[in-house]
Amino acid sequence: MSIDPQLISGLLQATIDPQRQREATEKLTAEEGKPDFSLAVLQIVATDSYPLGTRLAAAIFFKNFIRRSWVDADGNHKLPPNEVDTIKSELIGLMVKVPSNIQLQLGDAISIIADSDFWEQWESLVDDLVSRLTPDNAIVNNGVLTVAHSIFRRWEPLYRSDELYTEINHVLSKFALPFLQLWQNTDQAISQNANNPTALKPLFETLDLIMKLTYDLSTHDMPPQFEEHIAAVAGLLHKYLTYENAQLNTDSDDEPGPLEVVRADVFRVLVLYTKKYEEEFRPHLGQFVGSSWNMLTAVGPETKYDLVVSRALDFLTTVASIRQHAENFNNPDVLAQVTEKVVIPNLSLRESDIEQFEDEPIEFIRKDLEGSDDDTRRRGATNFLKKLMEQFEKPVTDCVSHYVTHFLAEYAKDKANNWKAKDTAVHLFSSIAAKGASTAAKGVLSVNPNVDVLDFFQKNIAEDLTKADASPLLVVDAIKYLYIFRSILSAQNWQAAFPLLVQQLNSSNYVVYTYAAIAVDRALYLTDDQRQPIIPRESIVPLSKDLLQHLFKLITKESKPEKVQENEFLMKCVMRVLIVIREGVEPIADMVLANLVNITKVIRHNPSNPGFCYYHFESLGALIRFAGPLQPEKLESTLFPTFMEVLQQGTAEEFNPYIFQLYAALAAVQPAGTLSTNFRDLIGPVLTPSMWDSKGNVPALTRLLITLLPPGAEHIAASNQTEKILIIFQKLISIKAYDTHAMDLIEAVIAAFPPTALETYWVPMLQLMFTRLSNAKTETFTIRFVRFYHLVSALVNRGLGADFFISIADRVQENIFTPIYTTIILPDTQKITRPFDRKTAVISLTRTLADSQAFVDRYSKRGWTITCQALLELLINPPVPQTANDHIIEDRDVDELGFGAAFTQLNTCKQPPRDPFPDVQDVKAWVGVTLREADQRHSGRIERFVGEKLDPQGREALGQVMAAQG
Numbered sequence: 001m002s003i004d005p006q007l008i009s010g011l012l013q014a015t016i017d018p019q020r021q022r023e024a025t026e027k028l029t030a031e032e033g034k035p036d037f038s039l040a041v042l043q044i045v046a047t048d049s050y051p052l053g054t055r056l057a058a059a060i061f062f063k064n065f066i067r068r069s070w071v072d073a074d075g076n077h078k079l080p081p082n083e084v085d086t087i088k089s090e091l092i093g094l095m096v097k098v099p100s101n102i103q104l105q106l107g108d109a110i111s112i113i114a115d116s117d118f119w120e121q122w123e124s125l126v127d128d129l130v131s132r133l134t135p136d137n138a139i140v141n142n143g144v145l146t147v148a149h150s151i152f153r154r155w156e157p158l159y160r161s162d163e164l165y166t167e168i169n170h171v172l173s174k175f176a177l178p179f180l181q182l183w184q185n186t187d188q189a190i191s192q193n194a195n196n197p198t199a200l201k202p203l204f205e206t207l208d209l210i211m212k213l214t215y216d217l218s219t220h221d222m223p224p225q226f227e228e229h230i231a232a233v234a235g236l237l238h239k240y241l242t243y244e245n246a247q248l249n250t251d252s253d254d255e256p257g258p259l260e261v262v263r264a265d266v267f268r269v270l271v272l273y274t275k276k277y278e279e280e281f282r283p284h285l286g287q288f289v290g291s292s293w294n295m296l297t298a299v300g301p302e303t304k305y306d307l308v309v310s311r312a313l314d315f316l317t318t319v320a321s322i323r324q325h326a327e328n329f330n331n332p333d334v335l336a337q338v339t340e341k342v343v344i345p346n347l348s349l350r351e352s353d354i355e356q357f358e359d360e361p362i363e364f365i366r367k368d369l370e371g372s373d374d375d376t377r378r379r380g381a382t383n384f385l386k387k388l389m390e391q392f393e394k395p396v397t398d399c400v401s402h403y404v405t406h407f408l409a410e411y412a413k414d415k416a417n418n419w420k421a422k423d424t425a426v427h428l429f430s431s432i433a434a435k436g437a438s439t440a441a442k443g444v445l446s447v448n449p450n451v452d453v454l455d456f457f458q459k460n461i462a463e464d465l466t467k468a469d470a471s472p473l474l475v476v477d478a479i480k481y482l483y484i485f486r487s488i489l490s491a492q493n494w495q496a497a498f499p500l501l502v503q504q505l506n507s508s509n510y511v512v513y514t515y516a517a518i519a520v521d522r523a524l525y526l527t528d529d530q531r532q533p534i535i536p537r538e539s540i541v542p543l544s545k546d547l548l549q550h551l552f553k554l555i556t557k558e559s560k561p562e563k564v565q566e567n568e569f570l571m572k573c574v575m576r577v578l579i580v581i582r583e584g585v586e587p588i589a590d591m592v593l594a595n596l597v598n599i600t601k602v603i604r605h606n607p608s609n610p611g612f613c614y615y616h617f618e619s620l621g622a623l624i625r626f627a628g629p630l631q632p633e634k635l636e637s638t639l640f641p642t643f644m645e646v647l648q649q650g651t652a653e654e655f656n657p658y659i660f661q662l663y664a665a666l667a668a669v670q671p672a673g674t675l676s677t678n679f680r681d682l683i684g685p686v687l688t689p690s691m692w693d694s695k696g697n698v699p700a701l702t703r704l705l706i707t708l709l710p711p712g713a714e715h716i717a718a719s720n721q722t723e724k725i726l727i728i729f730q731k732l733i734s735i736k737a738y739d740t741h742a743m744d745l746i747e748a749v750i751a752a753f754p755p756t757a758l759e760t761y762w763v764p765m766l767q768l769m770f771t772r773l774s775n776a777k778t779e780t781f782t783i784r785f786v787r788f789y790h791l792v793s794a795l796v797n798r799g800l801g802a803d804f805f806i807s808i809a810d811r812v813q814e815n816i817f818t819p820i821y822t823t824i825i826l827p828d829t830q831k832i833t834r835p836f837d838r839k840t841a842v843i844s845l846t847r848t849l850a851d852s853q854a855f856v857d858r859y860s861k862r863g864w865t866i867t868c869q870a871l872l873e874l875l876i877n878p879p880v881p882q883t884a885n886d887h888i889i890e891d892r893d894v895d896e897l898g899f900g901a902a903f904t905q906l907n908t909c910k911q912p913p914r915d916p917f918p919d920v921q922d923v924k925a926w927v928g929v930t931l932r933e934a935d936q937r938h939s940g941r942i943e944r945f946v947g948e949k950l951d952p953q954g955r956e957a958l959g960q961v962m963a964a965q966g
Contacts, residue, residue: 003040012057059105066109071116073737096143107150114151126174138202145209152216176225197247204258211265222277234284253302267311274318313380317387326391335399346381361510382431397450419471426477442487465500472509479515517573541584552595561606568611575615578622589627604652617658621908628669660700664707665909675711687724696902702741709752743784755799762808786828790844802848839879845871850934865949878924928964
């Protein structure tokens, strides 16, 4: 099974051709299992004789291969040790030699490897990097620094821990001083080559990477090596903040040149140092404030300066958040200068903004939207103004209000031509009106008491929602005003404003109707203090048909897959309307179903917007949830084949976990106890082990199988497929990341199958669990095992119970139950938190005390006593039945969803917690009745044990329970 490099290179070349890509990728995947496959791909990356496109394709495939195949879910290497060692020893040397576009891919691969191996399993990495740094070869240095940045940037979001700080100190001890020396060398080389643009370009790339690494290395603490040389570090930062060289100027108005890129990164370091290390950095801070001010008042409006301007404003905002530095602005004349020379120029619309509004509307929206991560001048200016207002509320309000009045007056002179003045006024007012952070769910929660938000809306904003000839940008301002201050408006305000918003969905302007959809979604999500919707459901149901038809028309007005899914905001609005109207969708279900199926069939060819796809599948989930119980056959007959086509076509594998969740939802709305032919036929493919290899499939397939088991157990047993389920359980329980899914599955199995059908499987099942407890015990798995035990122990009426569990445990290993019960089950029972699980534990322990023969014969000395004590502990706070909250569907924003993850839960398909014992409601009374009845059955045995085995306190406590009336 040797590797043929020519075959591999030909297949890699074919992946560049869209017509041959799928077939070539499948053939490459088939080659992956051969020894040294990864090294063969890496060799193609390294070989100059191959075309650059092939080498790049090889680098991309290698990166993705490493992502899939480097470690398993428990962090163990999946490749042979020799292959692992060779990759680590060759990768750095290769990366510094290849072109920059290939470097990026290899850098990502190194970062993936570092995630699992650095530093303890890759101690040589930093030494290797440092050894390759050169005094004068910028190309090689850039390769080394790119690798370093790809690894060290991982630190910023990580929580402080001993392991992390050990890693950081390991790096700094080897890397920090050579890095500072490289910075000095690069500075000298830039000075020596000031008139040589060919040499300056790679040197400024080095400088840019140095700035990025200065940030990376400082995210948790200022490196002591930097602190020792802080004057030199500050001097170099300041030098390149103010550095000018005509050789580096660019003709483009749009693309930032080397100077703008480096300055933006300098400001990023300055923000970090001012926020976290102000005391150490304070002696050097003043020069940066002055230079920033000078730059902001001199820089032009061209978009190539946008990032550096927004970062400069971010820096000044950080400075203004420190009271002693903010005092420099506490003067009416200074505030007027700040507003006039810095805030207004960067907050006002430019021609480039208007061009983007017209030509790239979706990009305009994403940048402009409140809460966006995009660095924009307008957001930077707004944040700076807000920070000044936090420090000096009244003076800033007075100063800015003067400009608001001025711009509104300018607008009034000539409304047709001076509409930009009003746009500036509205944004200035919004900046000083909003206090605190704006939340994704509710917008601004607090306002400046020195202004009147509602009065400003009525006098200046509302007219733009009703005027037929209002400028589209002013209409957007008006919608955005409602969106930002949505929680400040009363229910009465909203009832007046909401129809105006809905009307704006009819606009012909892309940005206007999209912002209207965004605001409608958020308005429908708003609730009052009693969690009741601000916009009543009853007022939406009559509008829903027209509203949804119009939204679908906007989504599908162009037919290409990438255009259909371009606008996730429209799809989110569809989802929100369906969630709000609930069963009110039933009369229009055919229309909604037809549109959602059509969209599925289009986007499956080229999924390109994860946010749109998520909201699309949530919309399907809402339709199934609310229309499914009334039209199960209609939905199944339409959706089942549609989803099957997507699965079989294989061009949208990221849809598979969504589809399995939707299949589960469809199966759940079938008439109780029934399973259609479609779903019976689906069981076989679902039980195919390879289906469970994909990380994203596991939670979704588990949910689907659990839904299919109760009505399908008889069919599964008759088809001799029971063992396949146990094989999947075995696969899942061996992987820590999947053990909760394994336990979900096995609990569903024992609830669905009669014990006799599982007779040959009980011993291996428990053997697997005991092995996990012995070899790879985790808190999560232990709790799940305890929950499993209590479920088996409680199901006495199904032929199970404590004695049954003990008999199976004895067959695994004689007397293994005693240590497991005393050291795991009973102590960890008290850690169970979920109400239904605590209730199951109470039923389990009660039935053990009432009827277990083993606890009379084998464990009579202490077993009955400690079991009773555990039960009494649980009954101190008896589990209360959960109230049904299925009317509440949790809301998550796209930004919170992390689409890099393989599985995304659909909230509309979320399974509510299931009560295995719904007939038991008053738990404490049930315990009393059960023990009294058992006492009668067993001729007073319970009373006798109470007297013999419990101390006076225990006797009194259990006596009270047994005396309680149900």
